[in-house]
Amino acid sequence: MKRILILGASGFIGNALYKELCSYFDTHGTYFTENDFFEANHQFHHYDLETESIEILLENLRPDVIISALRGNFDAQISAHFSIINHILKYNSKLIFISSANVFDGFTNFPSYEYDKTLSQSIYGRFKIKIENALLRLPNHQYNIVRLPMVFGKSSPRVKQLKTIIDLGEPLEVFPNVVINATEILKVTQQLHYIINRERQGVFHLGSTDLTHQRDFISDICEGLGYENPLFKNVYDSNYDRFLAVLPKDNKLPKNLQITISQVVEASTKL
Structure with missing residues (x-):
């Protein structure tokens, strides 16, 4: 062994x-x-x-x-x-x-x-x-x-931090021009x-096989957690889309071990 x-x-x-x-x-x-x-x-x-x-x-x-x-x-x-x-x-x-x-x-x-x-x-x-x-x-x-x-999950520090900020009534910093992938x-x-x-x-x-804008992703997470109208603070650090994503190409894993953004959201917000 x-x-x-x-x-x-x-x-x-x-x-x-x-x-x-x-x-x-x-x-x-x-x-x-x-x-x-x-x-x-x-x-x-x-x-x-x-x-x-x-x-x-x-x-x-x-x-x-x-x-x-x-x-x-x-x-x-x-x-x-x-x-x-x-x-x-x-x-x-x-x-x-x-x-x-x-x-x-x-x-x-x-x-x-x-x-x-x-x-x-x-x-x-x-x-x-x-x-x-x-x-x-x-x-x-x-x-x-x-x-x-970024690694998420229903008990992840990132999800806990999102909940804490929203529950305190503070704005979530989001980046509308940043294109990311994520995982769970x-x-x-x-x-x-x-x-x-x-x-x-x-x-x-080991990221998701598809991409999304960071603001859209955080918005979907918040919606999945039951927050209808969270307060967002949009941060624009570029006039154009900026990528921060790691995609698999040469070393792909079997289909059952791949994940999509929607699956990350679902796994991070399910009860």
Whole structure:
């Protein structure tokens, strides 16, 4: 049975992955914030990104697959990932790095595909690119780069934030000229399960197969949540449509593992 280590398994994406994979693999996870549940679960291991070396945990567990869903200090993350790369080269294991559509936020005229050149104007995007570039120098079977657009779901932080803002009577900032795609957390976990099972290689874009304007998408989410007339604050940062979307082209998944914008809305708003 494969041993999987999820770094950041107490976070939104990491914990959903743990729940999806733990019945099928010897699945371990890391957490940072003190929590009675995680402390009692011997599959979870405390890890402080900024003060501890990841090498000790990796040597003790010797995972076949490492999934990085870490958050926190960027410099500490970069250092940790270079240690992980050294480990997987030594033991011929694999790293699945969860990246972001922001690695393309320097390009605005078109949606981006798996092997397009990356360019970012944001600190967050450039940090992700630095780790991606290190992985791209590895043998193909030792890494996956998984780029995600905005991730929703009925219990997602993004949906909770929308509800909080509307309930407080405050306006939601929306971007009428930004064209996006999105995804939903349960579909993401199924997709990653498939990638692990089938030992797929390379770069994957796990967003919806279609696009929408960000304002229209948020409006549909609000309507699905039962808010009839939420207050919107339109933000125009361009006179033209600007794309921030990651579409699959070279590494497409089976039809049952693909998702559309309407399915993201439905999954994020159903009772």
